[in-house]
Amino acid sequence: EKGGYPHFMLKEIFEQPKAVRDTVQIHLNKDGSVTFPDLGWTKECFENIDNILITACGTAYHAGLVAKHYIERFVKIPVSVEIASEYRYSKPLTTNRTLCIVVSQSGETIDTLEALKEAKKHGAKSLAVTNSIGSSIAREADHVVYTLAGPEIAVASTKAYTTQLVALLMLALYMAQLRGTISMDLIHKITDGLKDLPKQIEKVLKEKDHMAEVADRLIKAHDIFYLGRSIDYAIAMEGALKLKEVSYIHAESYAAGELKHGTLALITADTPVIAVATQDAVSSKMYSNIQEVKARGAEVLGIGYEDDKELGKYTTETVRIPRVDFFIAPILSVIPMQLLAYYTSVKRGNDVDKPRNLAKSVTVE
Numbered sequence: 001e002k003g004g005y006p007h008f009m010l011k012e013i014f015e016q017p018k019a020v021r022d023t024v025q026i027h028l029n030k031d032g033s034v035t036f037p038d039l040g041w042t043k044e045c046f047e048n049i050d051n052i053l054i055t056a057c058g059t060a061y062h063a064g065l066v067a068k069h070y071i072e073r074f075v076k077i078p079v080s081v082e083i084a085s086e087y088r089y090s091k092p093l094t095t096n097r098t099l100c101i102v103v104s105q106s107g108e109t110i111d112t113l114e115a116l117k118e119a120k121k122h123g124a125k126s127l128a129v130t131n132s133i134g135s136s137i138a139r140e141a142d143h144v145v146y147t148l149a150g151p152e153i154a155v156a157s158t159k160a161y162t163t164q165l166v167a168l169l170m171l172a173l174y175m176a177q178l179r180g181t182i183s184m185d186l187i188h189k190i191t192d193g194l195k196d197l198p199k200q201i202e203k204v205l206k207e208k209d210h211m212a213e214v215a216d217r218l219i220k221a222h223d224i225f226y227l228g229r230s231i232d233y234a235i236a237m238e239g240a241l242k243l244k245e246v247s248y249i250h251a252e253s254y255a256a257g258e259l260k261h262g263t264l265a266l267i268t269a270d271t272p273v274i275a276v277a278t279q280d281a282v283s284s285k286m287y288s289n290i291q292e293v294k295a296r297g298a299e300v301l302g303i304g305y306e307d308d309k310e311l312g313k314y315t316t317e318t319v320r321i322p323r324v325d326f327f328i329a330p331i332l333s334v335i336p337m338q339l340l341a342y343y344t345s346v347k348r349g350n351d352v353d354k355p356r357n358l359a360k361s362v363t364v365e
């Protein structure tokens with residue numbers, strides 16, 4: 001059942017090329033435009049939307065944080081991203097001019113389901129992004145977009161997350177296409193990139209043994225920092241969560257520019273740093289932040305493009321991803337972090353597929 005892999009988590013990491021290919025294909029027209037025929041949306045639908053609320057838990061929440069960048073950039077509608085268990089007990093300003101997007105692999109997470117009901121109570125229109133056909137969340141939402149990740153058994157989410165990013169990116173393109181807030185050239189550029197993505201994922205998966213080596217150096221750490229800016233910050237949050245979930249090593253993700261406003265003193269030779277640097281608009285700032293932590297003795301693993309000549313000057317070591325559009329980069333840069341979390345957990349002798357105190361889907365409050 002594990003298809004020759006020692007654990008489901010590794011199997012599912014390696015299933016990402018297929019999961020991503022399947023999720024891309026159903027939303028692509030032959031002419032390179034994007035389609036979500038089941039939604040039945042028109043340009044006019046957006047005349048009644050002022051803001052978008054994304055709410056979810058755990059890894060799905062992290063996918064929402066990336067989606068905020070996609071939607072605001074392409075669709076030009078403000079997006080707020082809320083942890084479902086916080087949103088549902090807040091006094092939300094959601095109205096009938098809000099589109100609520102919930103993201104849930106299982107479609108059964110009670111906090112997410114209740115957050116969806118709360119948004120609907122305030123009149124919001126709703127859409128669920130889920131991996132689970134006919135799930136409670138799929139039934140509750142007005143519209144559903146399915147990720148085609150296939151069953152995910154390991155508690156720590158991997159292929160569900162990357163397919164959520166794909167589905168949310170394509171959804172953002174689709175909304176922008178309908179509203180006319182994006183050029184067809186840009187849509188084609190990104191959809192061409194999405195078509196190539198499974199191949200690019202295969203390349204990044206070749207970093208498996210490299211990440212296993214790096215894991216050898218992380219197993220003794222007490223704290224590990226994950227840094228990024230812009231979309232890379234959202235990816236750093238997911239990388240840190242993955243490590244915490246399965247290795248039980250404390251990890252903290254930080255917006256790289258924020259370190260100096262608080263926690264730079266925590267960086268020492270004993271705190272390894274993982275630095276994600278794929279967002280060109282802020283790369284020079286990111287290099288400065290890497291130098292700051294390096295100056296405090298930290299070993300830095302940089303994650304960046306294979307043609308980035310600068311990154312290696314400042315880091316202890318790098319892991320490279322192919323040069324892709326920077327909206328697509330997060331779907332690649334998270335993969336070395338998934339592998340790192342996996343190997344760190346296994347090398348520490350943990351039950352990587354069923355980490356302690358975690359359930360695959362939490363249906364209690």
Ligand code: BG6
Pocket residue numbers: 057058059060103104105106107108109112155156157358359360361362
């Ligand atoms: C947690 C799981 O309980 O729920 C996480 O352990 C998951 O792995 C989170 O990301 C949200 O789950 P779902 O099914 O709503 O995406």
